[in-house]
Amino acid sequence: MKIYFDGCSHTWGSELTDLNSRYSKIISNYYDAEEYNIAERGGSDKRMVRNLLEHDLTQYDMFVIQMTGKNRTEYYYNGWKKVNWNTIFYKVDFKGKDSVSKEIKQTWHDYYTLIHTEELADSNQLINYTVIKGLIEHKPHVIIGIDNSDKLPLNFSYNKDLPRAKGGHPSELGHNKIASDIINENLL
Amino acid sequence: MKIYFDGCSHTWGAELLDPNKSRYSKIVCDHFNAEEYNIAKRGGGCKRVVRNLINHDLSQYDMFVIEMPSKIRFEYFSGNGDWVGASPNALLNKLKNNDPVHDTLIDYAKYIFTEKQADSEQLIHYTIIRGLLENKPHIIIGLDLHYLNGINISVPVDKLYAVKEKPKKLMGKVLRTKDNFIPKAHRGHPNEEGHEIIAKDVISWLTTDK
16 A cells, blocks of 8 residues: 655655654554655645656555645756745745756746736646646545645645644644544545 | 637637637537637637636536647736736747836746746646546647747647648648648638638537547
8 A cells, every 4th residue: 555645844744853753654654554755845736736747646545635835836947946935035935955047036036026926826726726636536635735725625724723843844743633634534 | 508618819710800700619609509608818828728617617518629728828917907828939039128027027938937847837737627627528629830839739639730840832822731730821820711620620529429
């Protein structure tokens, strides 16, 4: 048995002292299944859609997709690169170790300040959700949100009540709570 | 009976003398004695087609004909409260004019938008369209007629009208080739004869058991 997990840093297990305590591992252990967790820090919904399209989904028995911030996206420049509009500091965050040219940095900044809107972000998020839902519709699955995804009809949407670490990611307790909620769905 | 059509200028009927009478959607609807619901838009992109499907009650329509627009188009929501389409190919031929939005779009086309991104997004849009229409009579077509821009349809549509080589001419008329080429008007949209051919193919597809 193999379980497919994708999401952002929350599902990757940021701020945990040991990735063995992330919810994907707890769920996989419960079902005695192989954990296939391809979440990435800074990952976007679009990356999750692309991943689903690039995988042979028949190889997995269950899917757990964690939708992330709607202002995130990705672009292709010598590989897929992550980009996020930081609404708190009003700047563009580039994830990863690759250097980003000043033209690309400036263009993304201008794009987010002049082109990107709440309507565009909502529309993209709904499209990404719809395609994810469609791809895994006939398979055991849950789609969850850990923040800012409350407009979508998700199975679980966690807000401030989820136990979190200092940086805002779920703590060990938080991961236990997510795992417990998903296991209680009795999907397998 | 009501038939839903969406796409770009090809489905809108650009370059036809009277789009409301001779575009393929009208011919198809006349054949089925159905109400024509054609919301195609000149310059529209694949994302617009997806957005429209999500925003409609699809149970109101008996058949769906979707024409995938060029993969290189994208859209954004303008300050005027409208969705606006943009094409990187067209933007790259324009000069900056100190309009911040216009200039940013040119930079976006120049530094960010790539063929790889266009392919990825068109595949996402195609997948969602196919999923939304899965259990309904439908056809997805593609008209890749502007060969000079490269391949604009990179997904497995049901019927692709594509030019894979420079069209040959005889006595000034463009010849139909083996590449599903259809007769075109001056600026590259299907002409009246082209629309008749598309309509015939669509009717055949929708009346054949799959």
